[in-house]
Amino acid sequence: MGESSIGKFRKDREAQNALVMKYAGKTVKKFYNVDMNAYQPGALDRKTKEMLGLVASFVLRCDDCVLYHLDRCREEGVTDREVEEALAVGLVVGGSITIPHLRRALRAWDGMKGSRTG
Amino acid sequence: MGESSIGKFRKDREAQNALVMKYAGKTVKKFYNVDMNAYQPGALDRKTKEMLGLVASFVLRCDDCVLYHLDRCREEGVTDREVEEALAVGLVVGGSITIPHLRRALRAWDGMKGSRTG
Amino acid sequence: MGESSIGKFRKDREAQNALVMKYAGKTVKKFYNVDMNAYQPGALDRKTKEMLGLVASFVLRCDDCVLYHLDRCREEGVTDREVEEALAVGLVVGGSITIPHLRRALRAWDGMKGSRTG
Amino acid sequence: MGESSIGKFRKDREAQNALVMKYAGKTVKKFYNVDMNAYQPGALDRKTKEMLGLVASFVLRCDDCVLYHLDRCREEGVTDREVEEALAVGLVVGGSITIPHLRRALRAWDGMKGSRTG
Amino acid sequence: MGESSIGKFRKDREAQNALVMKYAGKTVKKFYNVDMNAYQPGALDRKTKEMLGLVASFVLRCDDCVLYHLDRCREEGVTDREVEEALAVGLVVGGSITIPHLRRALRAWDGMKGSRTG
Amino acid sequence: MGESSIGKFRKDREAQNALVMKYAGKTVKKFYNVDMNAYQPGALDRKTKEMLGLVASFVLRCDDCVLYHLDRCREEGVTDREVEEALAVGLVVGGSITIPHLRRALRAWDGMKGSRTG
Numbered sequence: 001m002g003e004s005s006i007g008k009f010r011k012d013r014e015a016q017n018a019l020v021m022k023y024a025g026k027t028v029k030k031f032y033n034v035d036m037n038a039y040q041p042g043a044l045d046r047k048t049k050e051m052l053g054l055v056a057s058f059v060l061r062c063d064d065c066v067l068y069h070l071d072r073c074r075e076e077g078v079t080d081r082e083v084e085e086a087l088a089v090g091l092v093v094g095g096s097i098t099i100p101h102l103r104r105a106l107r108a109w110d111g112m113k114g115s116r117t118g
Numbered sequence: 119m120g121e122s123s124i125g126k127f128r129k130d131r132e133a134q135n136a137l138v139m140k141y142a143g144k145t146v147k148k149f150y151n152v153d154m155n156a157y158q159p160g161a162l163d164r165k166t167k168e169m170l171g172l173v174a175s176f177v178l179r180c181d182d183c184v185l186y187h188l189d190r191c192r193e194e195g196v197t198d199r200e201v202e203e204a205l206a207v208g209l210v211v212g213g214s215i216t217i218p219h220l221r222r223a224l225r226a227w228d229g230m231k232g233s234r235t236g
Numbered sequence: 237m238g239e240s241s242i243g244k245f246r247k248d249r250e251a252q253n254a255l256v257m258k259y260a261g262k263t264v265k266k267f268y269n270v271d272m273n274a275y276q277p278g279a280l281d282r283k284t285k286e287m288l289g290l291v292a293s294f295v296l297r298c299d300d301c302v303l304y305h306l307d308r309c310r311e312e313g314v315t316d317r318e319v320e321e322a323l324a325v326g327l328v329v330g331g332s333i334t335i336p337h338l339r340r341a342l343r344a345w346d347g348m349k350g351s352r353t354g
Numbered sequence: 355m356g357e358s359s360i361g362k363f364r365k366d367r368e369a370q371n372a373l374v375m376k377y378a379g380k381t382v383k384k385f386y387n388v389d390m391n392a393y394q395p396g397a398l399d400r401k402t403k404e405m406l407g408l409v410a411s412f413v414l415r416c417d418d419c420v421l422y423h424l425d426r427c428r429e430e431g432v433t434d435r436e437v438e439e440a441l442a443v444g445l446v447v448g449g450s451i452t453i454p455h456l457r458r459a460l461r462a463w464d465g466m467k468g469s470r471t472g
Numbered sequence: 473m474g475e476s477s478i479g480k481f482r483k484d485r486e487a488q489n490a491l492v493m494k495y496a497g498k499t500v501k502k503f504y505n506v507d508m509n510a511y512q513p514g515a516l517d518r519k520t521k522e523m524l525g526l527v528a529s530f531v532l533r534c535d536d537c538v539l540y541h542l543d544r545c546r547e548e549g550v551t552d553r554e555v556e557e558a559l560a561v562g563l564v565v566g567g568s569i570t571i572p573h574l575r576r577a578l579r580a581w582d583g584m585k586g587s588r589t590g
Numbered sequence: 591m592g593e594s595s596i597g598k599f600r601k602d603r604e605a606q607n608a609l610v611m612k613y614a615g616k617t618v619k620k621f622y623n624v625d626m627n628a629y630q631p632g633a634l635d636r637k638t639k640e641m642l643g644l645v646a647s648f649v650l651r652c653d654d655c656v657l658y659h660l661d662r663c664r665e666e667g668v669t670d671r672e673v674e675e676a677l678a679v680g681l682v683v684g685g686s687i688t689i690p691h692l693r694r695a696l697r698a699w700d701g702m703k704g705s706r707t708g
Contacts, residue, residue, distance in 0.1 A: 016221035023198060023224050025278065027206040030270045035214045038263045038682040043671035048638060052676055055642045056649045056683040057215065059451075061534070062179070064218035065683075080495060081633035086642055088499040092628040093646040093655075095449025096507045097413075097529065100536035103488035106495050134575035141552060141578050145392045145560040152384045153568045156328040160379065161317035166284060170291045170322055174329040175569065177292045177687075180533070182572035183329075199279035204288055210274040211292040211301075213685025215649075252693035259670060259696050263678040271686045293687065295569075297416070298651070300690035316377060324381040331567025332389045333411065333531075336418035339370035342377050392564040397553035402520060403561055409524045410531045410565040415652070419565075434613060435515035440524055442617040446510040447528040447537075450625045451647065454654035457606035460613050497632065502624045510617045 006071060006112055013068070039072075047076040051086045058087060058101060059094035066105050074112055083109055124189060124230055131186070157190075165194040169204045176205060176219060177212035184223050192230055201227055242307060242348055249304070275308075283312040287322045294323060294337060295330035302341050310348050319345055360425060360466055367422070393426075401430040405440045412441060412455060413448035420459050428466050437463055478543060478584055485540070511544075519548040523558045530559060530573060531566035538577050546584050555581055596661060596702055603658070629662075637666040641676045648677060648691060649684035656695050664702055673699055 020028065039049045050072045057065035073083060087105060091098055138146065157167045168190045175183035191201060205223060209216055256264065275285045286308045293301035309319060323341060327334055374382065393403045404426045411419035427437060441459060445452055492500065511521045522544045529537035545555060559577060563570055610618065629639045640662045647655035663673060677695060681688055 013221075016225060019228060020221055020224055023202045023228075025199070025202055025206060027270060027274045028202070028209060028220075030266070030273060031206075031209055031214075034263060034266045034270055035217075035682055037266060038679050042261065042675050043669060044641075044675045048641070049675070049679055051634075051638070052642060052645045052679045053683060056645050056680055059449075059646045060215045060649055060683070062215050062218060065215055079633060081497070084495045084497055084500070085632050085634045085639070088497060088503075089628050089639055089642045090646055091449075091500060091503055092625055093450050093643060093650070095413075095445075095452070096447050096503075097532045097534050097537055098449070099507075100534060102500075103485075103492055106492055107488060110491060110495075131575075134579060137582060138575055138578055141556045141582075143396065143553070143556055143560060145388060146556070146563060146574075148384070148388045148391060149560075149563055149568075152381060152388055153328055153571075155384060156325050156381045160321050161315060162287075162321045166287070167321070167325055169280075169284070170288060170325045171329060173288045173292050174295045174326055177685075178295055178329070178569045180569050180572060183569055197279060203278050203280045203285070207274050207285055207288045208292055209685075210271050211289060211296070211686050213649075213681075213688070214683050216685070249693075252697060255700060256693055256696055259674045259700075261671070261674055261678060264674070264681060264692075267678075267681055267686075271689075295567075296687045298687050298690060301687055317379070320377045320379055320382070324379060324385075327382060327385055327567075329568050331531075331563075331570070332385075332565050333414045333416050333419055334567070335389075336416060338382075339367075339374055342374055343370060346373060346377075389564055392561050396557050397551060398523075398557045402523070403557070405516075405520070406524060406527045406558055406561045407565060409528050410562055413528045413532055414565070433515060435615070438613045438615055438618070439514050439516045439521070442615060442621075443510050443521055443524045444528055445618060445621055446507050447525060447532070450621075451650045451652050451655055453625075454652060456618075457603075457610055460610055461606060464609060464613075499624060499628045502620070502627060506617060506620045506624055509620060514615065 006108075009067060010071070013064075047073070047078060050076050051078065051082070054083075055086050055090045055093075058090035058098060058105065061094070061098060061101050063101060063104055066101060067108050070105060070109050071112070074109075080109075124226075127185060128189070131182075165191070165196060168194050169196065169200070172201075173204050173208045173211075176208035176216060176223065179212070179216060179219050181219060181222055184219060185226050188223060188227050189230070192227075198227075242344075245303060246307070249300075283309070283314060286312050287314065287318070290319075291322050291326045291329075294326035294334060294341065297330070297334060297337050299337060299340055302337060303344050306341060306345050307348070310345075316345075360462075363421060364425070367418075401427070401432060404430050405432065405436070408437075409440050409444045409447075412444035412452060412459065415448070415452060415455050417455060417458055420455060421462050424459060424463050425466070428463075434463075478580075481539060482543070485536075519545070519550060522548050523550065523554070526555075527558050527562045527565075530562035530570060530577065533566070533570060533573050535573060535576055538573060539580050542577060542581050543584070546581075552581075596698075599657060600661070603654075637663070637668060640666050641668065641672070644673075645676050645680045645683075648680035648688060648695065651684070651688060651691050653691060653694055656691060657698050660695060660699050661702070664699075670699075 039046065039053060050069055054069035054073055057069055087102060091102055157164065157171060168187055172184065172187035172191055175187055205220055209220055275282065275289060286305055290302065290305035290309055293305055323338055327338055393400065393407060404423055408423035408427055411423055441456055445456055511518065511525060522541055526538065526541035526545055529541055559574055563574055629636065629643060640659055644659035644663055647659055677692055681692055
């Protein structure tokens with residue numbers, strides 16, 4: 001996923017969230033708020049929390065969620081080796097059923113401009 | 119999803135079910151029969167059962183199943199606000215991992231011709 | 237589950253939630269709030285929302301969550317036949333893997349004092 | 355699980371299924387029928403189908419279902435090495451999250467009187 | 473899926489696995505090795521193990537994994553009726569939520585050149 | 591869970607793993623090896639990897655796995671606030687269906703002698 005693909009991913013995500021907000025009642029709006037809150041720095045920093053979100057999304061096998069957290073991990077300066085080790089934990093916990101998601105995750109990560117070689 | 123998209127979805131589904139039936143033995147055929155049976159009105163009406171099917175499909179994160187039940191909900195007269203509140207229960211039970219499915223569900227619902235503003 | 241068992245279940249749940257609150261930061265506290273919000277009556281009434289929560293919990297196979305929603309369903313006047321039909325939708329969507337949960341759910345329901353014969 | 359434990363497991367299961375049948379409407383009854391049908395011999399024999407049911411139950415992490423299929427596998431003459439290899443496929447597909455279930459499965463298998471050493 | 477589609481599937485899979493290996497540390501490499509090991513013939517033959525992998529992948533609802541095991545099943549001489557009966561066990565265990573995967577699985581199987589009529 | 595309970599948990603786990611090893615073929619043995627490998631320090635330290643394992647286990651809702659990683663987190667010096675924030679990410683990703691697991695996790699954590707107040 002090149003710079004333009006990640007840009008497209010972000011734009012689509014934004015447009016679809018706008019549609020969600022068109023329908024959203026109180027519960028959905030509050031949920032979005034809690035979701036943002038969970039990744040704010042506290043005893044754990046943003047980077048660690050994004051890696052936790054990444055691995056949780058990975059073992060639950062949600063490609064869009066994985067892609068979102070990869071993008072955030074990159075912003076927080078997670079290196080190639082760190083992302084690989086985080087996903088390796090996910091692979092072992094979640095099993096070979098996660099392998100197609102691992103392939104797509106690393107392809108996306110590989111394509112993100114500015115990924116580091118750690 | 120406009121009128122033509124939902125029409126295409128229905129046609130594809132029908133064609134693929136025909137293929138399933140080409141291979142289906144007794145167990146698969148009986149299962150399809152039980153599946154239809156579960157949504158027949160009884161102590162609960164069709165509309166309630168379709169909403170139950172919708173939320174069950176949503177928390178198990180199957181887009182095709184969600185789309186099918188959204189289409190059926192629309193036929194049973196479920197309103198925008200009702201569908202949003204049903205999905206909000208699903209979102210809270212199932213967590214942020216369901217958000218990409220929520221986006222796709224509401225986009226599909228939004229595009230279905232004849233959806234009500236409740 | 238007789239009157240005393242459901243009483244014990246409620247007391248344990250309360251005690252454990254108090255422990256959660258001892259540790260809870262902002263995110264967990266807000267999440268509990270959103271969770272309560274999702275079942276408030278709106279376009280759908282409490283009874284329907286509790287049945288949605290029941291079936292969502294059932295297909296995700298969480299016995300404690302199922303028991304909680306059964307208790308709430310009983311309070312909202314859901315009848316035997318209604319609960320059976322709701323769980324039947326869950327059984328068909330979720331498959332035979334849910335059967336042990338169906339057994340435990342109906343045993344609990346059967347034991348709740350005041351359950352109706354619909 | 356010794357001979358008496360597996361006997362108790364079977365009796366409890368029977369008693370609870372009787373309770374399910376007390377409540378069961380048409381859908382649940384038909385589902386139980388389809389469930390039995392799926393394991394009847396056809397192009398695949400009973401033994402293979404029970405191993406398929408075992409591994410499916412294992413990766414979905416339902417201890418009661420695993421125990422039931424282990425009991426049936428034993429009746430069909432599955433050996434120690436066969437059951438271990440079937441569960442090994444499940445472990446790799448399902449990941450380390452299945453390890454507690456692997457422990458309980460092998461403890462139950464080990465305790466079943468008459469298990470073979472293959 | 474015709475001969476060319478399955479060829480494309482295999483090529484894409486190979487290319488993406490090469491990318492995984494570019495990033496892979498020791499854990500991921502060892503995991504891939506264990507994954508291959510699980511399907512080697514032992515007390516159970518390759519054909520049975522591939523069917524176990526197929527049904528495990530099916531109930532966990534991973535289309536790519538299902539497609540891979542269908543391709544391997546075909547190579548091991550699994551017949552139409554055998555594949556249908558294996559998937560029927562998966563359908564009953566996993567529920568109607570697997571139906572879209574059943575449709576895609578049988579469409580892929582149907583399109584594989586050389587599938588047998590059993 | 592007091593010092594004696596965690597001691598009992600560890601002993602039971604060890605005894606059951608010994609039983610697994612009695613049956614284990616090559617695949618299972620190698621899997622156990624990969625599992626240990628995944629948590630060795632590398633680009634990420636042990637503490638971060640244990641928190642990743644904790645959250646992965648939590649969203650997949652395996653109490654035994656959660657308890658194991660909580661025990662390891664404590665050994666690595668994870669504080670009360672860190673464990674709460676990690677579980678809060680898991681709660682938001684995994685939804686209210688994880689709440690009974692959150693209760694049990696925090697009860698276990700609370701009872702572990704030597705847990706820190708962060």
